[in-house]
Amino acid sequence: xxxxxxxxxxxxxxxxxxxxxxxxxxxxxxxxxxxxxxxxxxxxxxxxxxxxxxxxxxxxxxxxxxxxxxxxxxxxxxxxxxxxxxxxxxxxxxxxxxxxxxxxxxxxxxxxxxxxxxxxxxxxxxxxxxxxxxxxxxxxxxxxxxxxxxxxxxxxxxxxxxxxxxxxxxxxxxxxxxxxxxxxxxxxxxxxxxxxxxxxxxxxxxxxxxxxxxxxxxxxxxxxxxxxxxxxxxxxxxxxxxxxxxxxxxxxxxxxxxxxxxxxxxx
Amino acid sequence: xxxxxxxxxxxxxxxxxxxxxxxxxxxxxxxxxxxxxxxxxxxxxxxxxxxxxxxxxxxxxxxxxxxxxxxxxxxxxxxxxxxxxxxxxxxxxxxxxxxxxxxxxxxxxxxxxxxxxxxxxxxxxxxxxxxxxxxxxxxxxxxxxxxxxxxxxxxxxxxxxxxxxxxxxxxxxxxxxxxxxxxxxxxxxxxxxxxxxxxxxxxxxxxxxxxxxxxxxxxxxxxxxxxxxxxxxxxxxxxxxxxxxxxxxxxxxxxxxxxxxxxxxxxxxxxxxxxxxxxxxxxxxxxxxxxxxxxxxxxxxxxxxxxxxxxxxxxxxxxxxxxxxxxxxxxxxxxxxxxxxxxxxxxxxxxxxxxxx
Numbered sequence: 001x002x003x004x005x006x007x008x009x010x011x012x013x014x015x016x017x018x019x020x021x022x023x024x025x026x027x028x029x030x031x032x033x034x035x036x037x038x039x040x041x042x043x044x045x046x047x048x049x050x051x052x053x054x055x056x057x058x059x060x061x062x063x064x065x066x067x068x069x070x071x072x073x074x075x076x077x078x079x080x081x082x083x084x085x086x087x088x089x090x091x092x093x094x095x096x097x098x099x100x101x102x103x104x105x106x107x108x109x110x111x112x113x114x115x116x117x118x119x120x121x122x123x124x125x126x127x128x129x130x131x132x133x134x135x136x137x138x139x140x141x142x143x144x145x146x147x148x149x150x151x152x153x154x155x156x157x158x159x160x161x162x163x164x165x166x167x168x169x170x171x172x173x174x175x176x177x178x179x180x181x182x183x184x185x186x187x188x189x190x191x192x193x194x195x196x197x198x199x200x201x202x203x204x205x206x207x208x209x210x211x212x213x214x215x216x217x218x219x220x221x222x223x224x225x226x227x228x229x230x231x232x233x234x235x236x237x238x239x240x241x242x243x244x245x246x247x248x249x250x251x252x253x254x255x256x257x258x259x260x261x262x263x264x265x266x267x
Numbered sequence: 268x269x270x271x272x273x274x275x276x277x278x279x280x281x282x283x284x285x286x287x288x289x290x291x292x293x294x295x296x297x298x299x300x301x302x303x304x305x306x307x308x309x310x311x312x313x314x315x316x317x318x319x320x321x322x323x324x325x326x327x328x329x330x331x332x333x334x335x336x337x338x339x340x341x342x343x344x345x346x347x348x349x350x351x352x353x354x355x356x357x358x359x360x361x362x363x364x365x366x367x368x369x370x371x372x373x374x375x376x377x378x379x380x381x382x383x384x385x386x387x388x389x390x391x392x393x394x395x396x397x398x399x400x401x402x403x404x405x406x407x408x409x410x411x412x413x414x415x416x417x418x419x420x421x422x423x424x425x426x427x428x429x430x431x432x433x434x435x436x437x438x439x440x441x442x443x444x445x446x447x448x449x450x451x452x453x454x455x456x457x458x459x460x461x462x463x464x465x466x467x468x469x470x471x472x473x474x475x476x477x478x479x480x481x482x483x484x485x486x487x488x489x490x491x492x493x494x495x496x497x498x499x500x501x502x503x504x505x506x507x508x509x510x511x512x513x514x515x516x517x518x519x520x521x522x523x524x525x526x527x528x529x530x531x532x533x534x535x536x537x538x539x540x541x542x543x544x545x546x547x548x549x550x551x552x553x554x555x556x557x558x559x560x561x562x563x564x565x566x567x568x569x570x571x572x573x574x575x576x577x578x579x580x581x582x583x584x585x586x587x588x589x590x591x592x593x594x595x596x597x598x599x600x601x602x603x604x605x606x607x608x609x610x611x612x613x614x615x616x617x618x619x620x621x622x623x624x
Contacts, residue, residue: 011438013438013439013441013578014439014576014578016438016439016441017441095392096383096393096395097386097387097390097391097392097393100387123439124437124438125395125437126395126396126436126437126439126558127383127395127396128379128383128395129379129382129383129386129393129395131383132351132380132383132384132387133383133384133386133387135384136355136383136384136387136388137387141351141352141489141490142351142380142384143351143490144351144376144379144380145376145380159493163376164286164376164377164495165375165376166286166497166498167495167496167497167498168495168496169348169349169492169494169495169496170492170493170494170495170496171490171491171492171493172490172491172493173489173490173491174489177489177490226392227390227391227392227448227450227451228392228393228394228446228447228448229446229447229448229449230444230445230446231432231445231446231447232411232417232444232445233437233442233443233444233445234411234415234416234417234442234443235415235416235441235442235443236414236415236416236443236584237413237414237415237416242589242602242603242604242605242606242607243605243606243607244596244607244609245606245607245608245609250610250611250614250615250618251618251621253608253609253610253615253618254608254615254618254619254621254622255618255622257590257606257608257619257622258619258622258623258624260606261588261606266566266567266588267534267567267623267624
């Protein structure tokens with residue numbers, strides 16, 4: 001059984017700060033990490049492999065700049081068998097539509113798979129679009145927001161709990177299909193010492209593929225082919241100074257706050 | 268990509284999401300936003316609701332009441348519950364036939380499953396989780412000057428282009444980006460629930476109903492929805508609340524939420540929470556406000572013991588009035604607040620309950 005996990009290297013958005021003078025993003029020194037939802041996707045694939053290590057192959061696929069290889073090494077240190085990085089100027093600046101064209105081409109080059117798992121969304125763009133769009137480009141059924149799963153005994157069907165805002169659906173699909181993972185699905189494992197050594201082993205493959213390697217139509221990838229483009233980007237305006245409530249005791253402060261609100265007819 | 272004749276694409280469509288025969292609130296918000304955009308697009312632009320389901324024709328009147336000029340209906344037994352395959356097929360077929368200029372979806376768990384699939388099938392652009400939309404550059408400049416740090420000098424208020432300018436948060440709310448889609452039609456986006464304003468309800472409003480043929484067969488649907496389970500507990504309706512009282516790390520423990528609930532009861536509000544409080548297990552995730560929780564825009568937001576991480580601010584910073592109660596006078600929430608009250612929330616809130624009348 002071949003499982004392909006889609007993963008992205010992202011800046012840790014919790015660490016990003018805004019330069020108060022210029023209002024621009026300060027990305028220097030911000031660590032790059034494996035996107036959190038993608039770690040849940042990988043964990044699910046590794047759980048399946050744990051149950052049947054001889055017959056399950058876990059391949060991680062990513063698209064990004066050359067340094068994203070570090071993230072693939074981390075995935076191998078967690079237990080993945082192989083990594084593929086699509087990295088080429090020709091695919092740079094791809095939006096979600098173009099990215100899904102490239103990933104679908106790479107998976108076709110690999111000869112397909114029995115299951116694809118992606119994280120629900122990446123923390124830098126928060127779009128949640130690449131999983132479903134890749135599924136569409138591959139002609140696979142999709143189930144997003146997966147929080148629980150079980151396979152049929154013959155591993156030909158999967159039944160999942162799909163989270164909704166107000167409950168969940170129980171959905172069944174035949175393999176191959178695309179699932180997208182949310183935080184509630186599992187607790188991703190850590191890298192192991194053995195895994196880290198394996199990631200350093202030259203026999204463990206991390207392939208870097210360009211657009212020519214995956215045979216993708218160059219009119220469907222990259223900045224120019226992407227239907228969406230950034231028009232402007234900016235930071236929200238800092239709010240004007242509020243009122244600091246005076247008073248010596250909690251009671252006095254509460255009285256003053258209530259009075260201010262009444263004076264402005266807020267209450 | 269084939270050249271598209273943009274003139275053939277007209278009107279604004281809103282995917283009016285229903286579950287169990289009940290329209291989601293975001294459908295009304297999108298109709299309100301659609302109305303605003305139709306004024307920017309000018310004379311002759313209609314706002315149309317697209318209803319998909321089974322036995323849902325009765326929902327058309329509600330769509331009219333909230334601003335739809337026209338309602339398209341696709342009904343079939345196979346559309347009784349939402350499936351990605353079934354809904355994608357009928358919606359993309361309808362879009363190909365009627366060629367709307369803009370299609371808006373609510374960024375719900377279902378909208379975010381459906382819209383990307385539709386966009387990929389149609390090979391058009393899609394912008395996720397928008398919080399502001401404009402068509403006219405002039406209106407966009409007004410928005411940008413009032414709310415952002417964008418230098419608008421490079422923009423021409425007389426710019427005649429009518430691309431949809433789709434603004435959304437990125438990098439956890441640290442940055443805003445405005446996205447355009449110049450090469451494909453329709454222009455599509457998902458819109459964050461709780462952000463756009465619905466119009467005042469006009470119960471007597473009516474309009475044209477167009478029923479479409481459904482060309483769906485059971486073989487088109489490759490997943491089997493075996494069950495839909497509603498959460499047993501009462502739903503927390505943060506999006507509709509006029510007043511929200513939220514607790515964060517400063518609440519210290521699950522029992523600490525009692526004073527938050529007491530204040531919420533007193534002011535007629537709903538209880539919210541920061542991610543820190545939810546992750547600590549003090550309160551159910553359904554109460555979470557923020558980038559990864561619910562986005563809210565109440566009249567009054569009272570943040571108790573919340574320091575104000577950017578991801579929390581992203582979900583509540585457009586509240587009309589923000590009141591912060593915090594021991595730390597220098598935390599980000601105290602700077603964001605309209606009214607900042609320094610103090611121990613456990614001492615302040617009981618007093619505030621006395622004074623709030």
